[in-house]
Amino acid sequence: MYYNISMKKKKLLKQTASWLLMVQKNPRTKDLYVDLPSSLVQSLGWTDNDSLIWTPQVDGSFKVTKVEKKA
16 A cells, blocks of 8 residues: 655745655554655654654545644
């Protein structure tokens, strides 16, 4: 199963990049996951320790947002 992920950078709303990512399954836990390209993670200022929310959209895509830590 593949998902097309499109992201718009906050500072450059006119610039969009897309990635076609394969959904994988952890053989031990059976959890589904995707490996996000490092170029995507770096461009958004995310780190490996960030928590993300995946929100399904009506067109079958997902909106991915970083969970902001409370100060």
